[in-house]
Amino acid sequence: MRKPLIAGNWKMFKTTAEAKDFAESFKKLYVSSDIQVAVCAPFTQLKTLKEAFQGTDIKVGAQNMHFAEEGAYTGEISAAMLKEIGVDYCIIGHSERRQFFAETNDTVNKKLHKAFSTGIVPIMCVGESLEERDAEAAFEVVKSQMAAGLKDITAEQAQSLVIAYEPVWAIGTGRTASPEQANEMCGFIRDIIEELYDDDVADKIVIQYGGSVKSSNAADIMNMEEIDGALVGGASLVPEEFIQIVNF
Numbered sequence: 294m295r296k297p298l299i300a301g302n303w304k305m306f307k308t309t310a311e312a313k314d315f316a317e318s319f320k321k322l323y324v325s326s327d328i329q330v331a332v333c334a335p336f337t338q339l340k341t342l343k344e345a346f347q348g349t350d351i352k353v354g355a356q357n358m359h360f361a362e363e364g365a366y367t368g369e370i371s372a373a374m375l376k377e378i379g380v381d382y383c384i385i386g387h388s389e390r391r392q393f394f395a396e397t398n399d400t401v402n403k404k405l406h407k408a409f410s411t412g413i414v415p416i417m418c419v420g421e422s423l424e425e426r427d428a429e430a431a432f433e434v435v436k437s438q439m440a441a442g443l444k445d446i447t448a449e450q451a452q453s454l455v456i457a458y459e460p461v462w463a464i465g466t467g468r469t470a471s472p473e474q475a476n477e478m479c480g481f482i483r484d485i486i487e488e489l490y491d492d493d494v495a496d497k498i499v500i501q502y503g504g505s506v507k508s509s510n511a512a513d514i515m516n517m518e519e520i521d522g523a524l525v526g527g528a529s530l531v532p533e534e535f536i537q538i539v540n541f
Protein backbone atom coordinates (compact mmCIF):
# COMPACT_ATOMS: atom_id res chain seq x y z
CA MET A 294 0.00 0.00 0.00
CA ARG A 295 1.42 3.38 -1.02
CA LYS A 296 1.80 6.02 1.67
CA PRO A 297 0.70 9.39 0.22
CA LEU A 298 3.20 12.24 0.47
CA ILE A 299 2.19 15.85 0.92
CA ALA A 300 5.28 18.01 0.55
CA GLY A 301 5.57 21.76 0.81
CA ASN A 302 7.94 23.50 -1.57
CA TRP A 303 8.87 26.84 -0.06
CA LYS A 304 10.85 27.88 -3.15
CA MET A 305 12.93 31.02 -2.29
CA PHE A 306 10.88 32.10 0.72
CA LYS A 307 11.58 32.30 4.47
CA THR A 308 14.54 33.38 6.55
CA THR A 309 15.77 31.24 9.45
CA ALA A 310 13.61 33.17 11.94
CA GLU A 311 10.57 32.69 9.71
CA ALA A 312 11.32 28.99 9.25
CA LYS A 313 11.55 28.53 13.04
CA ASP A 314 8.22 30.32 13.51
CA PHE A 315 6.61 28.14 10.87
CA ALA A 316 7.92 24.94 12.45
CA GLU A 317 6.77 25.89 15.94
CA SER A 318 3.25 26.78 14.76
CA PHE A 319 2.97 23.79 12.43
CA LYS A 320 4.05 21.29 15.09
CA LYS A 321 1.25 22.50 17.36
CA LEU A 322 -1.32 21.87 14.63
CA TYR A 323 0.12 18.63 13.27
CA VAL A 324 -1.09 15.18 14.23
CA SER A 325 0.73 12.17 12.81
CA SER A 326 -1.38 10.10 10.38
CA ASP A 327 -0.98 7.71 7.47
CA ILE A 328 0.00 10.65 5.26
CA GLN A 329 3.72 11.42 5.06
CA VAL A 330 4.43 15.14 5.38
CA ALA A 331 7.59 16.92 4.27
CA VAL A 332 8.79 20.48 3.92
CA CYS A 333 11.25 21.28 1.12
CA ALA A 334 13.03 24.45 2.15
CA PRO A 335 15.91 26.65 0.96
CA PHE A 336 19.34 25.15 1.77
CA THR A 337 19.97 27.59 4.63
CA GLN A 338 16.83 26.47 6.50
CA LEU A 339 17.28 22.69 6.21
CA LYS A 340 19.26 22.20 9.40
CA THR A 341 16.92 24.48 11.32
CA LEU A 342 13.93 22.45 10.16
CA LYS A 343 15.58 19.10 10.89
CA GLU A 344 16.19 20.27 14.45
CA ALA A 345 12.74 21.80 14.83
CA PHE A 346 10.99 18.64 13.58
CA GLN A 347 13.05 16.28 15.73
CA GLY A 348 10.77 13.91 17.63
CA THR A 349 8.05 14.18 14.95
CA ASP A 350 7.64 12.20 11.72
CA ILE A 351 7.72 15.34 9.56
CA LYS A 352 10.46 15.00 6.94
CA VAL A 353 12.67 17.63 5.37
CA GLY A 354 13.60 18.04 1.72
CA ALA A 355 15.91 20.19 -0.39
CA GLN A 356 14.84 21.77 -3.67
CA ASN A 357 17.91 20.95 -5.73
CA MET A 358 21.38 19.36 -5.52
CA HIS A 359 24.38 18.83 -7.79
CA PHE A 360 25.03 15.48 -9.43
CA ALA A 361 28.79 15.39 -8.82
CA GLU A 362 30.27 13.92 -5.67
CA GLU A 363 32.27 17.10 -5.06
CA GLY A 364 34.30 19.53 -7.13
CA ALA A 365 34.84 23.05 -8.42
CA TYR A 366 31.17 23.95 -8.85
CA THR A 367 30.86 27.36 -7.25
CA GLY A 368 27.55 27.91 -5.56
CA GLU A 369 26.43 24.29 -5.67
CA ILE A 370 25.48 21.82 -2.92
CA SER A 371 26.21 18.09 -3.07
CA ALA A 372 23.99 15.18 -2.09
CA ALA A 373 26.50 14.19 0.62
CA MET A 374 26.19 17.66 2.16
CA LEU A 375 22.42 17.27 2.30
CA LYS A 376 22.66 13.75 3.66
CA GLU A 377 25.05 14.87 6.39
CA ILE A 378 22.38 17.10 7.89
CA GLY A 379 19.71 14.43 7.60
CA VAL A 380 17.80 15.64 4.54
CA ASP A 381 15.25 13.01 3.50
CA TYR A 382 14.01 14.19 0.09
CA CYS A 383 15.26 16.34 -2.77
CA ILE A 384 13.09 17.88 -5.47
CA ILE A 385 14.75 17.25 -8.81
CA GLY A 386 13.85 18.81 -12.16
CA HIS A 387 11.28 21.33 -10.94
CA SER A 388 9.99 23.33 -13.92
CA GLU A 389 11.44 26.53 -12.43
CA ARG A 390 14.89 24.89 -12.47
CA ARG A 391 14.29 23.70 -16.03
CA GLN A 392 13.12 27.18 -17.06
CA PHE A 393 15.58 29.45 -15.21
CA PHE A 394 18.62 27.28 -14.43
CA ALA A 395 19.13 25.15 -17.53
CA GLU A 396 18.02 21.88 -15.93
CA THR A 397 17.58 19.24 -18.61
CA ASN A 398 16.34 15.66 -18.68
CA ASP A 399 20.01 14.64 -18.74
CA THR A 400 20.92 16.58 -15.57
CA VAL A 401 17.74 15.29 -13.94
CA ASN A 402 18.89 11.76 -14.70
CA LYS A 403 22.38 12.38 -13.28
CA LYS A 404 20.89 13.89 -10.12
CA LEU A 405 18.54 10.94 -9.68
CA HIS A 406 21.49 8.54 -9.81
CA LYS A 407 23.36 10.61 -7.24
CA ALA A 408 20.34 10.98 -4.94
CA PHE A 409 19.70 7.22 -4.93
CA SER A 410 23.35 6.35 -4.32
CA THR A 411 23.40 8.81 -1.39
CA GLY A 412 20.19 7.61 0.21
CA ILE A 413 18.08 10.67 -0.53
CA VAL A 414 14.59 10.11 -1.97
CA PRO A 415 14.18 12.12 -5.16
CA ILE A 416 10.93 13.90 -5.97
CA MET A 417 11.23 14.03 -9.75
CA CYS A 418 9.08 16.72 -11.37
CA VAL A 419 7.56 16.33 -14.81
CA GLY A 420 4.94 18.33 -16.62
CA GLU A 421 4.03 20.10 -19.82
CA SER A 422 3.79 23.80 -20.68
CA LEU A 423 0.57 25.45 -21.78
CA GLU A 424 1.73 25.49 -25.41
CA GLU A 425 2.45 21.78 -25.23
CA ARG A 426 -0.96 21.04 -23.70
CA ASP A 427 -2.71 23.19 -26.30
CA ALA A 428 -0.78 21.38 -29.03
CA GLU A 429 -2.01 18.08 -27.54
CA ALA A 430 1.59 17.09 -26.84
CA ALA A 431 1.26 16.84 -23.03
CA PHE A 432 1.42 13.04 -22.84
CA GLU A 433 4.30 12.80 -25.27
CA VAL A 434 6.30 15.46 -23.36
CA VAL A 435 5.76 13.76 -20.00
CA LYS A 436 6.65 10.38 -21.48
CA SER A 437 9.94 11.67 -22.84
CA GLN A 438 10.78 13.43 -19.54
CA MET A 439 10.15 10.14 -17.74
CA ALA A 440 12.13 7.95 -20.12
CA ALA A 441 15.16 10.26 -20.19
CA GLY A 442 15.02 11.09 -16.48
CA LEU A 443 14.87 7.44 -15.47
CA LYS A 444 17.60 6.18 -17.80
CA ASP A 445 19.48 3.32 -16.11
CA ILE A 446 17.59 3.75 -12.83
CA THR A 447 16.98 0.23 -11.54
CA ALA A 448 13.61 -1.21 -10.56
CA GLU A 449 14.80 -1.42 -6.96
CA GLN A 450 15.64 2.28 -6.96
CA ALA A 451 12.48 3.28 -8.82
CA GLN A 452 10.27 1.72 -6.14
CA SER A 453 11.17 4.46 -3.69
CA LEU A 454 11.00 7.29 -6.22
CA VAL A 455 8.40 10.04 -5.90
CA ILE A 456 7.12 11.62 -9.11
CA ALA A 457 5.41 15.00 -9.04
CA TYR A 458 3.23 15.81 -12.03
CA GLU A 459 3.21 19.59 -12.26
CA PRO A 460 1.66 21.11 -15.37
CA VAL A 461 3.68 24.31 -15.80
CA TRP A 462 0.52 26.29 -16.61
CA ALA A 463 -0.92 25.48 -13.18
CA ILE A 464 2.07 26.57 -11.08
CA GLY A 465 1.51 29.75 -9.10
CA THR A 466 -1.23 30.80 -11.51
CA GLY A 467 -4.27 29.89 -9.44
CA ARG A 468 -5.29 27.80 -12.43
CA THR A 469 -5.41 24.20 -11.19
CA ALA A 470 -5.63 21.23 -13.48
CA SER A 471 -9.04 19.67 -12.94
CA PRO A 472 -8.91 16.62 -10.67
CA GLU A 473 -9.78 14.52 -13.74
CA GLN A 474 -6.96 16.03 -15.83
CA ALA A 475 -4.49 15.49 -12.98
CA ASN A 476 -5.72 11.95 -12.39
CA GLU A 477 -5.49 11.10 -16.07
CA MET A 478 -1.86 12.19 -16.29
CA CYS A 479 -0.90 10.51 -13.00
CA GLY A 480 -2.47 7.28 -14.31
CA PHE A 481 -0.53 7.70 -17.55
CA ILE A 482 2.68 8.15 -15.55
CA ARG A 483 1.92 4.93 -13.65
CA ASP A 484 1.42 3.14 -16.99
CA ILE A 485 4.81 4.40 -18.18
CA ILE A 486 6.41 3.08 -15.00
CA GLU A 487 4.80 -0.28 -15.67
CA GLU A 488 6.18 -0.23 -19.23
CA LEU A 489 9.68 0.79 -18.07
CA TYR A 490 9.72 -1.60 -15.09
CA ASP A 491 6.79 -3.79 -14.03
CA ASP A 492 3.43 -3.66 -12.28
CA ASP A 493 5.02 -4.14 -8.87
CA VAL A 494 7.08 -0.93 -9.23
CA ALA A 495 4.06 0.86 -10.75
CA ASP A 496 2.00 -0.14 -7.76
CA LYS A 497 4.58 1.08 -5.23
CA ILE A 498 5.56 4.40 -6.75
CA VAL A 499 4.14 7.60 -5.20
CA ILE A 500 2.79 10.05 -7.79
CA GLN A 501 1.93 13.55 -6.61
CA TYR A 502 0.10 16.39 -8.28
CA GLY A 503 1.41 19.95 -7.97
CA GLY A 504 0.08 23.28 -9.20
CA SER A 505 -2.09 25.72 -7.22
CA VAL A 506 -3.06 23.14 -4.58
CA LYS A 507 -4.86 24.88 -1.69
CA SER A 508 -7.04 23.88 1.23
CA SER A 509 -10.11 24.54 -0.93
CA ASN A 510 -9.19 22.02 -3.65
CA ALA A 511 -6.94 19.54 -1.80
CA ALA A 512 -9.65 16.96 -1.08
CA ASP A 513 -10.90 16.90 -4.69
CA ILE A 514 -7.37 16.25 -5.92
CA MET A 515 -6.24 13.89 -3.19
CA ASN A 516 -9.33 11.70 -3.46
CA MET A 517 -8.54 10.80 -7.08
CA GLU A 518 -7.47 7.21 -7.47
CA GLU A 519 -4.11 7.72 -9.18
CA ILE A 520 -2.96 10.68 -7.08
CA ASP A 521 -0.86 9.87 -4.03
CA GLY A 522 -0.19 13.30 -2.64
CA ALA A 523 0.66 16.85 -3.51
CA LEU A 524 3.64 19.12 -4.02
CA VAL A 525 2.42 22.41 -2.61
CA GLY A 526 4.05 25.75 -3.34
CA GLY A 527 2.50 29.01 -2.08
CA ALA A 528 -0.04 27.37 0.21
CA SER A 529 2.71 25.56 2.15
CA LEU A 530 4.13 28.82 3.49
CA VAL A 531 1.36 29.38 6.02
CA PRO A 532 1.03 26.74 8.77
CA GLU A 533 -2.75 27.17 9.15
CA GLU A 534 -3.25 26.69 5.40
CA PHE A 535 -0.74 23.87 4.96
CA ILE A 536 -2.22 21.88 7.84
CA GLN A 537 -5.65 22.00 6.20
CA ILE A 538 -4.16 20.51 3.06
CA VAL A 539 -2.41 17.81 5.11
CA ASN A 540 -5.69 17.05 6.89
CA PHE A 541 -7.74 17.26 3.69
Ligand SMILES: O=C[C@H](O)COP(=O)(O)O
Pocket residue numbers: 302387459463464465466467503504505506524525526527528
Ligand atom coordinates in the same frame (compact mmCIF):
# COMPACT_ATOMS: atom_id res chain seq x y z
O1 LIG B 1 6.43 22.80 -6.30
C1 LIG B 1 5.33 23.34 -6.23
C2 LIG B 1 4.69 23.82 -7.41
O2 LIG B 1 5.55 24.56 -8.21
C3 LIG B 1 3.35 24.43 -7.20
O3 LIG B 1 3.42 25.75 -6.76
P1 LIG B 1 2.04 26.48 -6.35
O4 LIG B 1 1.34 25.58 -5.39
O5 LIG B 1 2.45 27.78 -5.74
O6 LIG B 1 1.26 26.63 -7.63
